Amino acid sequence: MHNPSLLPFLALISTALSTPFLSPRATCTVQSQNYEVYDDAPLINDALRTCGSGGTIRLPDNYSIRSALDLSPCQNCDIQLEGILLMSDDWNAWINKTAYISTVGAKGLTLRSLTGNGLIDGHSQGWFQRARYIPQYPDPREHMPSLVLLSSAQDIRISNLRLIDAPREFFRVDGGNQRVEFSDLTISVRDQWYQKVDTMWESSAFQLRNSSAVHLTRIAVDFRSNSRPFQADGGTGACVMLDWGLDDVSVTDISCHGTYYGVMLQFGGVDMDRCLGPAPEEAQISQNIVIKNYTANSTHNAGFLFHLQYGRPQVDNLTYDTVDFVGGAYLENSVNYEWPNYCRYTWQPQHWSGNYSNVWFRTLSGDLGVPNDKSPVFCKTYGCLNCWMGGACDFHFEGVPVYMPGRL
Template identity: 25%
Template sequence: MLFNNLLSAVAVSALVSSVVGTSSRNSALPKRPHVEAAPYGTGKAFPKSPARSRKDFCYVNAGKGKNVDDAPGILKAFKKCNKGGTIVLDQKYSIASPLDLTWLSHVDVIITGEVNFKSDPYYWADHSFKYDFQNMSSFWKIGGKDINIYGDLTKGASLLDGHGQAYWEEMAVNKTLLRPILLTIEDAHGLTMSNLRMRNPPNWFNIIINSTDVLISDLDLEAKSLNGVKIANSDGWDTYRSDRIVIQDSVINNTDDCVSFKPNSTNVVVQNLVCNGSHGISVGSLGQYKGETDIVENLYIYNISMSNASDGARIKVWPGVETAFQDLLNGGGGLGRVRNVTYDTFHHENNDNAITITQCYGQKNQTLCNEFPANLTIEDVTMKNFWGTVSTKYDPRAGSLVCSAPDRCSNIVAEDIRVQVPSKKPPVYDCQNIDTSTLDITCRDPTSARDTTNG
């Protein structure tokens, strides 16, 4: 054991023995991009980030061999160049152990190489960071104050890769496998992330937790199965217990929510996204945990191009009774509200539903939901400037706005909704327990059971 520890110490020393970069190496680095929220912001100026020291550049030399773990070397570089320096990841790295980087301060992180997470489902099931909410776990977590993470999309690489294929295949035989999120931003206050590629997360791509003033821009996300195995989850971004978040100017190809606003997400702007294959831009799911209060309010979703998705604009709330949905996803009975949410300028191409509002998430029995209405209310929601075409799946129906009781939804507005159905028939929407006088759509009573595949 002592011999192995000595070897590990020598290996880490080699990885960081030349962390202070030379001027010639520094000259090849991209400059920190000027990233600002546009055209909309959260209502408060983003914290200023001063220039970093021109001397403190920490490079990490990637290890060699099959069983290498670059996590210790990366950790040492972050410690060395924290508080005013720049960490550079410009090689091909393998991360085989969890990394806690939630203590950063006044630091830039340049990723022009590749950060690959070891494909070992059961190692990570045991050793990843765990969270109670929805059985989340994570490879690594980044947080602190005044952090800029960026790459260079013009030169390839600048990549975070979760190598999710092995996890998706294992999910076919083990539905309860805990799978890590590719990147967790936790307790971050004043963080930008831009110009990066993210590929194949075992679970969600990103979660932003307990954070304020986070700006995400110019990211390229893709989850792709090599052999037709179903990709499990793969949300693009989830926000949770966070305030003043902007996600913008990015492309997402995935199989679950493009963006999801989890409990206690406030003052969030999502704008200028191209989403393909997803479950839409989703508020929720909310009200999952009995006795917990979920507040989601002040959201502005602008200029979205959504294609080949199950839903476009979506709000999903659990019913007032506990219910089982999936092996690791069940709940209902939680409290709270959704308030002041706007979806503005939304293009649809081959989405099953242009608009979905449900307070019966996870429950197949709509009658039971009506008997036990959601304890979480939905109010002051506007959807406007929608156009395009939905898929043939429910033609001529183009969406569904179903609340569990008349007093659970109020001031729901739909205006300038020009979404068509493939048959060229007049599009209709299932509407129930909702004031239709503020809806610029043709409503009908629900005529068939809901498709509960996605909740």
């Protein structure tokens, strides 16, 4: 016979056993060793291995990073940086490494600062001011790692951080990434010397290639520097370099100051400092790209710049919408002949034409320069938008004002 007084208790046990066990989200808080000569990277990597599967990794302190951080164990994890990641300035330790921070194969990774105090410091002012030269062959010291590399990653969100002084690019998104979001980022370099052959590719903010569904929102890039003579007050690296193999990319609410290249299509740009042979035909298309609410203040602000190995690039469904040209060249469409002297090519491209379809320029304002007899729009100082070498150019203009001197 059942005891009626036990029935509610037995029912509670039955309910508990039938409900799946829900484990709390694991949290790992990493404590710094508080001394720059000690390497905190192994501690952070251990935390990622422990809590990276669905957990939270908290980084509240200032950390000395003397070896690579591997974020690949992150599978639906949340990395919260509220202090500083200070990269080592021991250049010999980083030469020919792939990245300071790598996310190869990560899925569902969130890297953010809840307070807005999180800082990733590339610690490269000494690197910027090194002696520069152009030897017969590339100096291996030129090949410094990316600050943050995304490769074969999915569902990545990076937000609300400051990043300074990367020796090469800040973010390289390459190698089949899907669904990547960058938002509310401030990116800057300090005391970067301007020497065109070197600094035209150093310290780029974003290099995007061979990835889909990549979205940048509320990004501020400022590479200007006035503290020393002969510095790059408007001529270092790139703001957003859009290379081949891109599909579904948006760049919105972005400002670019003091970069050599602004937000531009640049096939071959990711490896523009390396000597490469001809690119395969399948590696010469990017499509479905929107650049909107863009404040442009670079040496070359917008348009297309294809490097020698890309003889027949294809761009489909590209829109520049609401762009304010503060300074520098307005629109560019050219082949880049400015390879370093040590690149000795034994081949020549078979084609010098680009194919453009459904390319729109909407609501352009600011310093649009002067008209050019080879272009339906305006040029300034460094080139024009025109259909060169027999290319197929389906360009459209809407809200582009009639030429007036100065700002509009």
